[in-house]
Amino acid sequence: MSSSFQAPKGTYDILPAEAATVLAVREALAAPLRRAGYGYIETPVFEDINLFSRGVGESTDIVSKEMFTLTTLGGDNLALRPEGTASVLRATLEANLHRVGNLPVKLWYSGSQYRYEKPQKGRYRQFWQVGAEAIGAEDPALDAELIILAFDAYRSLGLRDFRILLNSLGDKQCRPVYRAALQEFLRGLDLDADTVRRAEINPLRVLDDKRPEVQKQLVGAPMLVDYLCEDCKAYHEQVRAVLTDAGVAFEDDTKLVRGLDYYTRTTFEFVHDGLGSQSAVGGGGRYDGLSEMIGGPALPSVGWALGVDRTVLALEVEGIELPGAAASDVFAVPLGEQARTVLFRTVTELRRAGVSADIVFGGKGLKAAMKAADRSGARYALVAGDRDLADDLVQLKDLTTGDQTPVALDALVTTLKEKLS
Structure with a gap:
């Protein structure tokens, strides 16, 4: 009989059968x-709601429609984190990490994020990411480094059918000019009220x-690449050059915006075409003004987040099975109460010696x-009965071949470590 409760809508359980793959992907x-x-x-899974409304952007769907919010008994307005960058930057500023060592401050995280979205395969209300942030330096090679590290991570898993999309969103010098041109174009379109409002706040x-x-109405819209200032053009070309020199193929995508307001200059996305509409498996970019948005000093920074859930799906699409470790290397089978006492002690010794071991329970x-x-x-398998123990022996059975040999109790740990190595 099953429980009368189920996992909340838009969430799922990671069970032991799938856990080995999930853990291998995170690693x-x-x-x-x-x-x-x-x-x-x-960082905490919940933060002051204003951290995200300021940093991620009031006009984004994440802030306006998708955040899980709560009010504490003390009256604090909090939100479950919908993404990791704002929280990591907040922690960096709070702990003064940018003042106590070399810049950039290079950090990575792994954890769950939360968004109230319409659930579908590859899009969940609780999802897992591994993220990286390089805080406090403006350098095209740093942007390229992060893209290369993500590329190497995907390749190490055996993934081949992914593409890197690359764009530049300009900076505070050239983007306002483009913003005005894009708004003028959008005002001539037949858009719904929410989209009109978004166009006035952040037309990108x-x-x-x-x-x-x-999308049909956006044909002929002005492109940001045509408005980039000389500095942004030069910066972007340097990012492209470093990637090319490292042998990392990418596609220039002048329409790539990403869904967060804080991005500037370099922006990128990893997509896997086998995943259908939820094709983005990861992405990120430069966010030079975010620190100032949340009350900190100017700290040019860049980062990314890679989706664990979607990476697992991408592996399934490509038919890649990651090798999973067995729950135990050794399984003890005692025959009788005396044997149970001895083998339980033996299993404990094996575990303390670094050998994964288990024992049958339940009589x-x-x-x-x-x-x-x-x-x-x-x-x-370790099998022992009263007759074996009288001779200080246990039977060691190879569960793959079926071969069984007696081993002295006092030599068991050494023997197993040698065989397992």
């Missing part, structure tokens, strides 16, 4: 960051609208206990 996405000097950071967000009826007979050993995925 693969994080490994290049650790090798590149990024330190781990973890309209370019990110996926609805066919909007199962030999046949049921051996079935449990087979289902465990362990490589070896």
Whole structure:
């Protein structure tokens, strides 16, 4: 009989059968960051709601429609974090990390984010990301470094069918001119009230609208690439040059905006065409003005977030199965109460020696206990009864070949470590 409760709409459980893949993906996405000097950071899952409304942007769907908000008994207005960058930057400023060491401050995180969206495959209300932020430096090579690290992470998983889209969103010098030209164009279109409002607050967000009826009207819209100042053009060309030199292929996408207001200059997205409408598996960009938006000093920065959920789906689409570790290397099957006492002690010794080990519970007979050993995925079974223990022996059974040999109790840990190595 199942429980009368279910996981909330738009969420799902990560069960042991899938957990090995999920953990392997998280590790693969994080490994290049650790090798590149990024330190781990973890922030609360909820923050002051104004951190996101200021940083992410009032005009974004994330802030206007998708945030999970709550009011505490003390009257504080909080929101579950819909993305990681604002929280990481807030933590950096609060702890003065930008003042106590070399810049950029290089950080990475792994955790869940929350958005109230219409649930579908690849789009959940609770989802997991691995993210990276390089705070306090303006350097095209830094932008390229992050793109390369993400590229290397995906390749390490065996993924091949993904593309990198690249664009520049300009800066505070050239974007206002483009913004005015785009707004003038948008005012001549037949748009709904919400889109008209968005166009007045942040017209670039309209370019990110996926609805066919909007995209059809955007044909002929002015492109930001035609309005970039000389500095932004030169910066973007340097990012492109470093990527090319590193052998990382990319596609220039002049319509790429991304869904957050804080991006400037470099913006990029990793897409996997096998995922249908939810094709973005990760993305990011430069956010030079975000620190000032949330009350900090000028700290030019760049970062990305890679979706764990969608990366797992991409692996499924490409038919890639990651090797999963067995829950235990050794599974003990005691035959009798004396054997249970001895083997429980042996299992504890094995675990302390670094060998993953388990033991049958629940008073199962030999046949049921051996079935449990087979289902465990362990490589070896330890079987012992009173006669074995009288001779200070246990039977070591290879569950792959079926071979069984007696091993002295006092040599068991050493023997197993040698065999498993």
